[in-house]
Structures are given as C-alpha cells and as structure tokens.
Amino acid sequence: ALFRPVSMVVPDLALICEIMLMAEGFQMSKILSRKFVILYKLCEDLLSKSRHYDWKLRAIKTTLYVAGGMKRAAPELSEDKVLLRALRDFNLGKLTSDDTSIFMGLLNDLFPKTLELVPRAIDRVFEGKIREAAIELGYQPDEMFLLKISQLRELFVVRWSVFLLGPAGCGKTAIWRTLMKAQLALGEKTIYRPVNPKAVTRNELYGNLHPATREWKEGLMSVTFRDMSNNKINKHQWIVLDGDIDAEWIESMNTVMDDNKMLTLASNERIPLTASMRLLLEINHMIHCSPATVSRGGVIYVNAEDVGWKPVVDSWIEKLEVRHVSGPGGMPL
CATH class of the missing domain: 1.10.8.710 (Dynein motor, AAA1 domain, small subdomain)
Structure with a gap:
C-alpha cells in the first residue's frame, strides 16, 4: 500500500x-x-x-x-x-x-x-389514533398492518429518506395514508406531494438551463423542494416518489439522502432539506439501486403475506353491506 x-x-x-x-x-x-x-x-x-x-x-x-x-x-x-x-x-x-x-x-x-x-416500546395514544384512522379510511386494523405504520413513523424520526418496499397490492399506499391521517388526528399537520419520477424526463424532474439563452426552467422536484423548504407551518412534509428507481434520476438525489441534506440543481442553487421534510420512495424492488443509494435510506419491507388478501376482502364486504343497507340512489331501505 x-x-x-x-x-x-x-x-x-x-x-x-x-x-x-x-x-x-x-x-x-x-x-x-x-x-x-x-x-x-x-x-x-x-x-x-x-x-x-x-x-x-x-x-x-x-x-x-x-x-x-x-x-x-x-x-x-x-x-x-x-x-x-x-x-x-x-x-x-x-x-x-x-x-x-x-x-x-x-x-x-x-x-x-x-x-x-423486553417488550416493544409502544406509544399507546398514537397507536389508538392509528387504529381510528385505519377504520375511518375503510381499512382493517390488522395487527401487522398497524405494526408497519408504527415502524414507518419510528423510522421517519431518524431517517429523512425511507424506502417503502414490497410487491404491488401489499398495502404500501394504505400504510402511509393511514399514518398521515393519524398524525393529523393527533394535531401534527402533515402534507404530501406525490411525484412519479418515471413519468417525466430528467430535465422536467430537476429543471434545466437552456443551452443557448442560459435561461433556467424549473422542474417538479425543484419547485416542490423550494415550496416545502420555505414552509415553516407544517410539522411533517413528505415528498412521495411513487415510481421505479433507476440510476438516471436517483443518483441526483444522493446529496439529499446523505448527511448534506441538499438538493443541488444545475443552476448551482442549493435547496436544503428542512427538519420537517421527508422523502418517501414507494417502490416494489431495488434491483437497479447502487449500494450507495441503499445505504442512504431506511427501509420498511412489506411482505406479500403481511397484510394478505383477507383484510381487502373484509373491507370490500363492508362496503357492499353499506351499499345494500342504503339501497339504490342512497335512499335508506
């Protein structure tokens, strides 16, 4: 050496x-x-x-x-x-x-x-709010489902970028929507901005400089980051990136996901990730992720059998029963 x-x-x-x-x-x-x-x-x-x-x-x-x-x-x-x-x-x-x-x-x-x-540390008040939120949204308050929501909240405390990972239909969206409703019920103002990074080009996502005029054109992420960074009212602000990960767009997020907590744009502008902001990446695999990306975020893995098919069927039956009781046109029978 x-x-x-x-x-x-x-x-x-x-x-x-x-x-x-x-x-x-x-x-x-x-x-x-x-x-x-x-x-x-x-x-x-x-x-x-x-x-x-x-x-x-x-x-x-x-x-x-x-x-x-x-x-x-x-x-x-x-x-x-x-x-x-x-x-x-x-x-x-x-x-x-x-x-x-x-x-x-x-x-x-x-x-x-x-x-x-050594039992798990449980916040009784918040667990109750999660259960109420799940019922209000029409979900079944299954124990494993509630546990995943609690784990996501605990992970958000120590990590500012979280991968919510699992196959399609396993309940990923239901988990973060229930958590958001529970936080609102607790008086913690929570907002989210959904972005599909695969639906737009890289320039449309991050913004770009026009090669001839040097004019700056805003992108989805730059506008969202700036708005959330300037907001001092909301306690929790989530950017939900719902789309497959590939090296083209995720590598530009590395400075956001590591200890720098900065989104660096092509215009040399640096937008900080404030204490209330979190990145939530809702994905079904991490095949195309580099080890650098994997190590930068926390992971909640939702197995296909964690929630399973039964709660989905139970919720569907409950909706049918409500419709049947109210009758056609919403008129009570």
Whole structure:
C-alpha cells in the first residue's frame, strides 16, 4: 500500500461502535460493541442476499443513535436490554418473512433469556389514533398492518429518506395514508406531494438551463423542494416518489439522502432539506439501486403475506353491506 498512489482503509467497526456507545452514555460499551458487530457480521453472512439489506457503517450509526434515544427514554432498563430493543425494533421492519426467524434466533443467542423480558416500546395514544384512522379510511386494523405504520413513523424520526418496499397490492399506499391521517388526528399537520419520477424526463424532474439563452426552467422536484423548504407551518412534509428507481434520476438525489441534506440543481442553487421534510420512495424492488443509494435510506419491507388478501376482502364486504343497507340512489331501505 505504501507504493500505491491511493490507499483504502476498511473502518474498524468495533472501535467506532464502542466510542459511539460510550458517547451515548453506555458504560458497558466494550462488551456491547462486540455483540453489536458480531450480530451485523452474522446478518451479512447468514441472511438472504436481498438488495435492500445494508449492514454497513451507515446502518450501524443510525441504530446506535436509536439506542441512545431509547436509553434516555427508559433509564430503568439495563444497557443490554436497551441495545437489544434498539437492534430488534429498528431492524425487524426491513427483514423479509424468511429472514425474521433467523434474525430473532441470532438475537436470542447473543442476548440469552432476555428477548421475552423486553417488550416493544409502544406509544399507546398514537397507536389508538392509528387504529381510528385505519377504520375511518375503510381499512382493517390488522395487527401487522398497524405494526408497519408504527415502524414507518419510528423510522421517519431518524431517517429523512425511507424506502417503502414490497410487491404491488401489499398495502404500501394504505400504510402511509393511514399514518398521515393519524398524525393529523393527533394535531401534527402533515402534507404530501406525490411525484412519479418515471413519468417525466430528467430535465422536467430537476429543471434545466437552456443551452443557448442560459435561461433556467424549473422542474417538479425543484419547485416542490423550494415550496416545502420555505414552509415553516407544517410539522411533517413528505415528498412521495411513487415510481421505479433507476440510476438516471436517483443518483441526483444522493446529496439529499446523505448527511448534506441538499438538493443541488444545475443552476448551482442549493435547496436544503428542512427538519420537517421527508422523502418517501414507494417502490416494489431495488434491483437497479447502487449500494450507495441503499445505504442512504431506511427501509420498511412489506411482505406479500403481511397484510394478505383477507383484510381487502373484509373491507370490500363492508362496503357492499353499506351499499345494500342504503339501497339504490342512497335512499335508506
């Protein structure tokens, strides 16, 4: 390496983990960091090679921030229980159904006889609002459906770009619509702007400079970003990107999705992503994503069987019953 013009170094994950745990207030940082790194290494080796998995440094840092927040929120819990809760609650949302049992087995081996003693941290008031919102929108308040909504809210706290991933018809849109309604019911003003990045050209999406006149023409993302960035009223502002990911448009979002939080336009204008703004990418696969893109966002994976067909049928039957009771033309029978 001494005779080469460029040297590459792999980060020492165990040391980084130990220092970050200590900074978050963990006194058993040496032992816990070892367990943490072993778990992520085993996950990388033993779990399926899904394209949306990321067990590298960015994922480790985010989980450590979550663990620090949980430690301050529940000071009565021992440090290993806090870390176990962070590892379980933060990672379960992105796992496929086949990998969940393997992951829970690994957690059980690293934290023996502790898993059952640490329940999930639940916000009772908000869970009630989610249930009410689901019923109002005509959805079934199924336990797994409600869990995915809670996981999405928790992920929005620590990540500003989130991939809502899953096959068509698995309930992705229903999840974020229910979350939005629940937040509005709680008094947290939430707005969203849907954009289909594949329906327009790259210049129409980000804006472009005219080659002859050097005149700037606005794009969908530049206008949406500027409007939301200047808005100081709404507590939550979501840009919902509903369309397949490809390298042509997603690579330009890398500066938004990483720690810079800036949309850099061709006109040299830099629009910041404010604290209330979030990117929600609703997609059914990440085949064309580079590892750089995968590591920059949090993932909620919705398996086809998580919600399943039964809630859809139940909602359909409920609508039929309402129509049948009211009779033709809306006249009561």
